[in-house]
Amino acid sequence: xxSMLSEEQLLLRDSARSFLEARSPVAELRxxxxxxxxxxxxLWSEMAAMGWTGVVVPEEFGGLGFGCVGAGQIFEQCxxxxxxxPLMASAVVGAKLVExxxxxxxxxxxxxxxxxxxxxxxxxxxxxxxxxxxxANTTARAEADGYVLTGTKSQLAFAEAADHFLVSARIAGxxxxxxxxxxxxxxxxxxxxxxxSRLKIDxxxxxxxxxxxxxxxxxxRLGEPGKAWPAIREAAEAGAACxxxxxxxMASEAFQRTLDYLKQREQFGRPIGSFQALQHRAALxxxxxxxxxxVVLQALQACEAAATSASMLANLAKARAVKTxxxxxxxxxxxxxxxxxxDEFDIGLFLKRANAAFAxxxxxxxHADRFALxxxx
Amino acid sequence: MDQFRKETRQWLEDNCPLSMxxxxxxxxxxxxxxxxxxxxxxxxxxxxxxxGERGWTAPTWPREYAGGGLSSEQAAILQQELDRIGARAPxxxxxxxxxxxxxxxxxxxxxxxxxxxxxxxxxxxxxQGYSEPNAGSDLAGLKTRAEDRGDHFLVxxxxxxxxxxxxxxxxxxxxxxxxxxxxxxxxxxxxxxxxSEGVSTRPIRLISGSSPFCExxxxxxxxxxxxxxxxxxxxxxxxxxxxxxxxxxQGSWGSGDAALGAAAADAxxxxxxxxxxDGLLRAEIIAFDLDQAAFSAYSQRVSEEAGGxxxxxxxxxxxxxxxxxxxxxxxxxxxxxxxxxxxxxxEGQDGSLSRDWLRSLGNSIEGGTSEIQLNVIAKRIxxxxx
Numbered sequence: 001x002x003s004m005l006s007e008e009q010l011l012l013r014d015s016a017r018s019f020l021e022a023r024s025p026v027a028e029l030r031x032x033x034x035x036x037x038x039x040x041x042x043l044w045s046e047m048a049a050m051g052w053t054g055v056v057v058p059e060e061f062g063g064l065g066f067g068c069v070g071a072g073q074i075f076e077q078c079x080x081x082x083x084x085x086p087l088m089a090s091a092v093v094g095a096k097l098v099e100x101x102x103x104x105x106x107x108x109x110x111x112x113x114x115x116x117x118x119x120x121x122x123x124x125x126x127x128x129x130x131x132x133x134x135x136a137n138t139t140a141r142a143e144a145d146g147y148v149l150t151g152t153k154s155q156l157a158f159a160e161a162a163d164h165f166l167v168s169a170r171i172a173g174x175x176x177x178x179x180x181x182x183x184x185x186x187x188x189x190x191x192x193x194x195x196x197s198r199l200k201i202d203x204x205x206x207x208x209x210x211x212x213x214x215x216x217x218x219x220x221r222l223g224e225p226g227k228a229w230p231a232i233r234e235a236a237e238a239g240a241a242c243x244x245x246x247x248x249x250m251a252s253e254a255f256q257r258t259l260d261y262l263k264q265r266e267q268f269g270r271p272i273g274s275f276q277a278l279q280h281r282a283a284l285x286x287x288x289x290x291x292x293x294x295v296v297l298q299a300l301q302a303c304e305a306a307a308t309s310a311s312m313l314a315n316l317a318k319a320r321a322v323k324t325x326x327x328x329x330x331x332x333x334x335x336x337x338x339x340x341x342x343d344e345f346d347i348g349l350f351l352k353r354a355n356a357a358f359a360x361x362x363x364x365x366x367h368a369d370r371f372a373l374x375x376x377x
Numbered sequence: 378m379d380q381f382r383k384e385t386r387q388w389l390e391d392n393c394p395l396s397m398x399x400x401x402x403x404x405x406x407x408x409x410x411x412x413x414x415x416x417x418x419x420x421x422x423x424x425x426x427x428x429g430e431r432g433w434t435a436p437t438w439p440r441e442y443a444g445g446g447l448s449s450e451q452a453a454i455l456q457q458e459l460d461r462i463g464a465r466a467p468x469x470x471x472x473x474x475x476x477x478x479x480x481x482x483x484x485x486x487x488x489x490x491x492x493x494x495x496x497x498x499x500x501x502x503x504x505q506g507y508s509e510p511n512a513g514s515d516l517a518g519l520k521t522r523a524e525d526r527g528d529h530f531l532v533x534x535x536x537x538x539x540x541x542x543x544x545x546x547x548x549x550x551x552x553x554x555x556x557x558x559x560x561x562x563x564x565x566x567x568x569x570x571x572x573s574e575g576v577s578t579r580p581i582r583l584i585s586g587s588s589p590f591c592e593x594x595x596x597x598x599x600x601x602x603x604x605x606x607x608x609x610x611x612x613x614x615x616x617x618x619x620x621x622x623x624x625x626x627q628g629s630w631g632s633g634d635a636a637l638g639a640a641a642a643d644a645x646x647x648x649x650x651x652x653x654x655d656g657l658l659r660a661e662i663i664a665f666d667l668d669q670a671a672f673s674a675y676s677q678r679v680s681e682e683a684g685g686x687x688x689x690x691x692x693x694x695x696x697x698x699x700x701x702x703x704x705x706x707x708x709x710x711x712x713x714x715x716x717x718x719x720x721x722x723x724e725g726q727d728g729s730l731s732r733d734w735l736r737s738l739g740n741s742i743e744g745g746t747s748e749i750q751l752n753v754i755a756k757r758i759x760x761x762x763x
Binding site: 273279282320377 | 635638639641650652653660663664667671674675682695698699748750754755758761762763
């Protein structure tokens with residue numbers, strides 16, 4: 001592995017940067033918030049036109065086939081402008097799950113739809129307030145003509161935009177733990193489904209999906225019965241690595257804006273950035289950003305290569321990205337002083353979006369614990 | 378490259394003595410070379426001689442100065458092959474880690490031919506004359522005086538924290554040659570023999586009980602003019618360049634094995650889920666472990682981006698700051714995991730946890746304090762105003 005991006009990846013990053021600065025700057029998030037819009041169909045279709053909705057989908061199914069490193073470049077730039085969309089849920093995690101578990105027929109019908117952005121898939125993997133995907137309690141009771149699904153999934157992103165849900169449920173009869181999990185593909189309008197959304201601090205919403213004795217045919221199940229866990233885990237790790245890249249972008253941007261402010265704001269007749277108390281904190285933050293950027297790239301590369309180290313590196317990257325972004329946005333507010341506390345100023349939007357993103361695909365404590373377990377303590 | 382790897386593997390198989398393929402467990406296992414060095418074993422002598430003759434103690438230095446002449450890719454393969462058989466470094470050397478890169482960049486052709494081969498072969502051991510009793514963090518405030526006497530300099534003054542100066546053969550030394558110029562403008566970089574008349578050293582006992590550092594005094598020491606490196610009174614640039622290599626080296630102390638958590642769990646026990654039984658200590662070790670893994674990834678990136686020359690400028694302050702802080706924390710956590718046994722004073726001068734921990738506290742002071750590194754990062758990398 002190398003720490004340098006390929007020419008193609010660099011191009012993708014640069015085009016993502018200029019596209020997002022033009023079409024989805026921070027001001028757009030503010031506008032959406034004030035207008036009460038929880039997602040942007042306009043941005044979605046423009047991202048689809050850029051090919052981003054097919055970023056990890058193989059070329060044979062109409063995607064770009066860029067893999068996780070390419071996806072990570074896009075999400076890092078999304079972090080810079082706080083551009084949030086169903087991209088991570090549908091185009092990365094959803095597409096990876098369909099690719100891993102779908103039948104050949106499903107793959108050739110659904111993957112091109114996902115890659116083109118015509119279809120938006122919402123993975124429904126978590127339950128409750130924690131991120132513990134293996135502990136799903138939603139049940140799938142086998143019947144003669146299929147399954148009956150019952151339970152409540154949570155932490156769904158952009159459920160309001162989705163036309164399909166991908167639900168993890170336990171095939172009845174299997175014990176607790178990750179054994180016995182299956183994935184089911186459901187139409188958003190399937191009878192017995194209900195969605196309840198709640199507004200988050202970042203002005204996006206988080207939804208619960210209630211399954212009230214939902215009857216599905218056997219073809220709704222993806223893959224072998226009860227054997228979905230390895231694919232769920234792998235897709236969630238790719239999600240965690242991409243989430244880490246997005247947080248890295250937010251942290252870098254918050255830091256850059258803070259640095260500019262330190263050079264420009266004067267007190268006691270000199271720029272506040274000349275004070276050592278602030279210089280040392282800025283220098284430390286720079287170190288943390290450099291280190292985190294190195295592990296985020298390693299994690300993306302490992303996920304792309306499906307390396308055995310992918311799991312641990314995704315844990316490492318997300319844990320480090322949360323800690324780094326937390327420091328960056330907290331310091332950003334503090335170093336901006338009073339103006340950082342005002343709604344009018346953008347730093348608060350970084351603070352809120354970052355804190356919402358910490359929990360997406362698992363927070364610090366989840367990933368730190370998994371990292372240690374993989375190192376046998 | 379495959380061919381190079383194959384040949385290297387075979388050569389190491391034939392030439393690395395078996396006893397040199399075991400982990401370093403005490404100071405004596407590390408070979409520093411030089412005129413006064415007493416080899417711990419015949420194998421240690423042979424290993425240095427064989428590697429030195431091949432130039433592989435300084436793999437990327439040019440052949441004409443007795444270096445290995447390897448590309449950075451080849452040097453990386455050599456290191457991988459050494460690691461593969463668990464071979465010890467044949468030589469630990471401030472000449473290689475610090476002085477050599479500065480000589481390659483700033484010395485005359487004659488100086489390079491005179492000094493570099495003895496460094497490669499481990500015949501001359503070098504020490505560093507930088508800090509003074511009143512010039513620590515303010516290194517450029519140094520006062521050791523070198524009067525220009527035409528064919529020689531007359532050196533008077535004192536240095537402190539000169540690592541192993543009592544065991545070293547030569548010193549690379551910062552001296553003031555112009556007292557009227559601004560402090561960064563009057564410094565020269567000179568080299569001289571520690572056996573010169575007027576040089577005296579006194580070891581300083583540290584809180585760890587060992588004495589790796591000395592006070593070094595110069596009383597009318599005559600240094601031939603040809604031992605001046607670079608221009609007269611323009612030595613600060615060389616001094617800073619050399620420091621980037623020192624900092625990079627010190628930063629490498631922060632990379633390390635990933636076994637701290639598992640070792641603590643083996644000592645303390647695990648809960649039924651396999652987690653270290655002490656939850657609070659576990660959380661601290663995890664935080665350390667995450668940072669260390671990230672630091673290793675960063676170090677790898679820096680060395681890849683630098684290519685063969687290994688020049689990393691201000692980024693070496695990040696390596697130095699973060700690596701040494703991590704190393705201190707590693708020992709602190711090992712002390713915590715060891716419980717009451719941690720504070721036993723232990724036998725001998727090294728290898729006991731309490732002594733190693735005490736020694737590690739100097740890591741964030743030597744080579745420029747952590748605070749100085751943060752100053753460098755703030756000013757040179759982030760461009761914050763003075």
